[in-house]
Amino acid sequence: MAAGGQPFLILHSASPGERRTALLRGDMLEDFAVERPARPDGVGDLHLGRVGARVPALSGIFVTLAGEESGFLPDNQGGEGLSEGQAAVVRILRAAQGGKGPRLDRKVPRDVAAEGPPRRLRRGPPAVERLAASHPAAAIRTDDPETAATLRAAGLGDRVTLARRGTLFEDAVEAAIERLLGHEVPLEGGGRLLIHPTPALVAIDVDTGAATRDRGAQRRVNEAALREAARQIRLRQLAGPILIDLAGLAPAARAEFVPALKSAAGGDRLLRILGTTALGLIETVRTRVHPPLHEVLGLPPTPLSHGLAALRRALREAESRPGAALALRAHPAVLRATEALDGTLEEYRRWTARALALRPDPALLPGEEVIEDA
Structure with a gap:
């Protein structure tokens, strides 16, 4: 490609x-x-917040946002000089993560008002x-x-x-997107990447497959793997520590592949390549801005992701058969998650001028949804 x-x-x-x-x-x-418009990540949103407690150990302050959510404003992003109880207009710089609130800064238009209770003033793009x-x-x-x-x-x-x-x-395009939803990514010329996010880090393993016994082919697969790893890191919006385990090389020999990864990742301003560990793992770290794709969709996909994918299919079917009354038959967990996402079924009804019937079927696993005539 x-x-x-x-x-x-x-x-x-x-x-x-x-x-x-x-x-x-x-x-x-x-x-x-x-x-998902009903659950935006908030990045770029402007908020009128109320300054809370200062945390000297973290060199910053907490700011109460709309809905009592708390964000963190570092001193070097505009928090210095603010005092508890003061109103401040802030921008969400990085999405919330793992129970921690969003990261904030004060790079906001000068003409935005800073009066009244905490509230969102403007959505990010x-x-x-x-x-x-x-x-x-x-x-x-x-x-x-x-x-x-x-x-x-x-x-x-x-x-x-x-x-x-x-x-x-x-x-x-759909096939390329589908590969972003799984752990395995095939490589041109053979071999594969195995991508496993954990709460602490992301592990990427290179499997050379049939090239294991041929050193020249093994090297080519590792080089192709690094090019694809850089691309997958960007496409999946992976963040935090990311370790890459090359295949079939002694730890000391792996350092020579670091420049290849730097070259492949040259356009990714969020990714820093630190070198290799004592075990020969290539060590990188990527700044979090928006949530990684696996947090939005699930890895494997969540019941909600399966439900929304089924609605895409239903919408295409409705577009090809104007006036058709359709039903979604799916596992109850898929239907519950889909119904719970505000405005979702209302959008389907508005765009097709017909409601979508929901038919629970415990015999269908998530991912086995059926679109049928109502």
């Missing part, structure tokens, strides 16, 4: 409860984001707007009229094309 020199293309698709945005260069997936800003020459295709109108109002009308719902993501 070589993409050298080809222009970028942004695809944005809306389905009930979910928005998927992909950046392509040629036929290569370069960036990907999944957003969605992925399609972020990608449109960072790739100003990229064409944008969306199947969502509201998104098209917003982008055109922002002066991007000459870049925006509106498509029929459910028609944007071709099979090759």
Whole structure:
């Protein structure tokens, strides 16, 4: 899937409860984001907050946001000089993580008011707007009229094309996205990556497969693995410590592969490559901004992810059969999670002019959902 020199293309698709945005260069997936409007990650949001306790050991302060959520504002991001009880306008710099509140800064417009109770003042830009800003020459295709109108109002009308719902993501793109939802990534020329996030770190193992006995082939697989590892780290938005275990090499020999990883990851400003450990693992760390894909979708996918994927299929079926009354038959856990996501079934009803019937079926495992006539 070589993409050298080809222009970028942004695809944005809306389905009930979910928005998927992909950046392509040629036929290569370069960036990907999944957003659930009912559960935004908050990055980029502006809040009027109330300064809470100062924590000298952490060189910062806690700030109470809307809904009593607490974020942390480091002194070097604008917290110095603020006192307890003071109102302050802050921006969410990094999403919340593992029970810890979001990271904040004070890089906000000067004309934003700082009076009243804690509340959100403005939402941060969605992925399609972020990608449109960072790739100003990229064409944008969306199947969502509201998104098209917003982008055109922002002066991007000459870049925006509106498509029929459910028609944007071709099979090759869907296959590339599907690989982001699993632990295993096949490599060109043989071998595979095995990606395992844990609460403490992400472990990436290189399996050379049949190339194990051939040193030249083994080296080529390791080099290909590092190129793909850099890409998967970016696409999955992995964060925190990331350790890469190359295959079939003595620990001392692995350090010579570090420059190859640095070259492959050159465009990822969030990733730092630290070198190798005593065991020969390549050690990296990546700054967290948005939640990693596995936190949004689950790895393996959660019942909600299966439910929203089924709604995408139902929406495509409804688009191809206008007026058809459809039903979703699925495990009760899938239906409960889907119903619980605010506005999801209402979006399906609004876009298709028909309600979707829900049929619990305990015999179906999550991932075995069926779209059928109501």
